Each structure stands twice: as structure tokens, then as C-alpha cells.
Amino acid sequence: MIKKILNLLKYWGKLKTRVNHIFTNLVSLQKKYMLPQNTGFSKLSKNEKINWITTTYFSNPIESEQLVKQYWNTDAAIQKLHDEFIENTLTNFYLPLGVAPNFVINKKAYTIPMVIEESSVVAAASKSAKFWLTRGGFKASVLGTEKIGHVHFTYLGEHKKLATWFSIKKEQFYSDVNYITKNMEKRGGGVLDIELINKTDKLEHYYQLHATFNTKDSMGANFINSCLEQFAKTLKHELADCDDFSAEEKDIQIIMCILSNFVPNCVVRAEVACKVEDLNEETNVDPLEFAEKFLKAVQIAEIEPYRAVTHNKGIMNGVDAVVLATGNDFRAVEAGAHAYASRNGSYSSLSHASIENGIFKFWLDIPLALGTVGGLTSLHPLVKFSLEMLGKPSAEELMQIVAVAGLAQNFAALRSLTTTGIQKGHMKMHINNILNQFKATKEEKEKVLSHFVDTTVSHSLVVDYLDVIRNNSDTTN
Structure with a gap:
């Protein structure tokens, strides 16, 4: 019995030491990562916030502070405007603003602004727009605004x-x-x-x-x-x-x-249609075979949720990019669109297709609660720029433009998937990102791009070929 008591006391001593050690570490972490008591982070000046963040979390505070300030706008008034969009602003986080030309919607020409970080999205939308330009363009109509x-x-x-x-x-x-x-x-x-x-x-x-x-x-x-x-x-x-x-x-x-943000009665429809025989852009693809394979791909997305999620994500690549460029709330649009895709009890495709009497038709119904006045639309300089590029549209016209961008993106993705495969076009667009990641020179980029013109592209293959170029250069030197 005495031995058991001694063992218990010994165990308790070790446990007490361990608890004290954990408590000491917690106090140390609190001192390192927490602001002093009664100090509100929001009350600090912008420079004080940056200083606290960089000295608390970064091994090289000076370098980290320089990085943050590097992305400040040189125009103080514009930077102040951006600082006041949200709370506790440190700097600006840039995304590219690109444009997709050649869109004809309801017989009116548009160049559509798109804000997105993903390679190939703008190129795919532009390619779809050009494809349908000679086939009647896109049609769009607002089915409700409730x-x-x-x-x-x-x-x-x-x-x-x-x-x-x-x-x-x-x-x-x-x-x-x-x-x-x-x-x-x-x-x-x-x-x-x-x-x-x-x-x-x-x-x-x-x-x-x-x-x-x-x-x-x-x-x-x-x-x-x-x-x-x-x-x-x-x-x-x-x-x-x-x-x-x-x-x-x-x-x-x-x-x-x-x-x-679920607006099932605030819906817009975008559509394209042409004779099956006019789906003849690719010389090595039979138009009827393409149309039937395309239709089957859409039908799979209508009944298979695993495919439908990826299918709709492609639609939202186009939708979100225009929603962002025009200063609207892409999170609300995303939530509403996916709820709409589930409205019948199972998650399904937002787009649909048919082949009837020799006519191929492809369309999209999507809920979109958008605005062209108020919020960032009257504050953000590039939002104003985007809306003016679109001809200062009404909310209903913007709904149509956004839906068409989603349909165009979806058409481009399905065309790639059912013909050449998605990776051929996507990875070729992605090469530049890989090369920039490895700080390739202009000469190295030219050699890599030339090599992969007719070669399968993957991240590892690009990196391996870049190493070959560099090793050959070292040997030559």
C-alpha cells in the first residue's frame, strides 16, 4: 500500500511539473502573439498595425513590412479609399483585370471585364465568344427580378x-x-x-x-x-x-x-443555338458526333452530383469574374447559384442542352441578384471603369452579361473535355505561371514555350525541361 501511495505521489509530481510547463508556454505564447490588455487592434494606426504584425509573426520584420507597403497605391487618395473599404487594412491584394472581347448578346457587341487569378478562363471565354459570333451570338433574357x-x-x-x-x-x-x-x-x-x-x-x-x-x-x-x-x-x-x-x-x-441570398425568382437565362452541321470549327471533329458527345456530358452533370459540382464550378469561373469586376458580391451569387442547383432535392447542372430537328441548343438558368448603383459600384475606380466599358448597364442587362459569361465558360470547358481534353489548353496557359515561379529568363521562357507547342504539358515536365536548359547553359559556359 505504501509503495502504491509513493508511486501516486511521484506521478502527481511529474503531472504537476508538466502542467506548470504547459502553463508557462501558454503565457509565453500569449505574450508573443496577443496584444497587451486593453489595447484594441483597430485603434492602432495603419503603420502600428503593420509593425505589430511583422514583428510578431515574421522572422524578417523589415523585409515583410517592405513587401506589404510595396502594394500600396502611389496615389494617397486612392489608397485611402481602398483602406476604408474594410477594417484593419494593411495593404492591397491585387488580382488581374482582363477582358474577353467578341461577345454579341442580343445583337449588341460587348467586351467583358473579368477579374480572376486562374489561367485560361479569360482565353476560354474569348474563344467561346468568337465561336458564337458567327453563329448568331448569345441570347439572354431576365425571367424574374424578385x-x-x-x-x-x-x-x-x-x-x-x-x-x-x-x-x-x-x-x-x-x-x-x-x-x-x-x-x-x-x-x-x-x-x-x-x-x-x-x-x-x-x-x-x-x-x-x-x-x-x-x-x-x-x-x-x-x-x-x-x-x-x-x-x-x-x-x-x-x-x-x-x-x-x-x-x-x-x-x-x-x-x-x-x-x-437564395433568389429563385430572380433568374436570368442565357442561350446559344445553331444547326448541328455548323458546329464545324474543328476540322478533325465530326459536328454530329461532337454535338451528341457534348449533350451526353451535360446529361451526366444533370444526374451525377460529383460531376455537377465541377461542371458548375466552371460556370462560376465566368460568372464570378464579371461579378468581381463590376463590384458585386460573388459570395452571395455563389451561395444562391448552388442552392438553386439543389432546388429539386439533388445537386445538378445549372446548364442544359438539346438536339432537336437538327438544331443544337445550349442554355443556362441562374439566379443573380446584382446591382449597378450603390456599394462599390460608385466607389471603386476600376468598377466604374468596368461598368463604363459595358455601356453603363442596368441591373437586368448586367444579369444577362454575367449569365452569358458563365455559359461561354461552360461551353469552352465542355468543348475541351469532349474533344482534346481539358489539360491541353489549360496547362499551356499555365506554363507562364510555372516559369515565373522558377524565375525563368525571357530566353528560357521562349525555349520552354517552343518545346511544348506539340508536347504534353505538366508541372513536372516543364520544371524538368527548364533544368535541362539551365544545365546545358552551365556546361556551355
């Missing part, structure tokens, strides 16, 4: 009683947001409808005010959220004043008021 928002709340009484009360009081909800909606209504927008939705079968006591909106040329997030918050105030105030409800029934709880 946006949605909710007041989420709990109510402890009977649904029928609340529904009857709401139908009587509904006009009050409209009138109480007049001060918010009057300017939007002058432009033809405003609140379209408000419905009381019973969700108690999904979650106990849960209800919604489901409101629909038309926000015209603005994306409308702030407008919608302001209306929803007023609806919540009206709900509580009007119910509190109603003698027909008990104190418990009046005690509703507002959970939140927020727009939805």
Missing part, C-alpha cells in the same frame, strides 16, 4: 388567430415602410408582397414574415434589411396594442431580420 427577405420570429399562440390578425393588419406593414420605400418606388421598385409563413412543423413556435422586393438597379441588401427591421417593429407594436391577444401571445420574440 428578391426575398424574412423576419424570423417565435409566437406561442394559435396559427389561425395570428393569420387572421395579420390579414387585417397587412396594409399597416406597407404604410409603415413608406419612409424607406418612397424613393425606390419612384424608380419602379419597392415591396411586392408580405406573407405570414407557419414553420412550426419544422421548428417549434417558429414563424416568418416572408417579404418580396424589386430593388431595380441596386442589389438592395440595405434597402431590404431596413424594411424588414421596420416590419419587425410593426409586428411587435401592433400586436401589443391588440386586446384580442393574451400577454403570452403578445410576447413574440424577434430572432432576426435579414435578406436571403
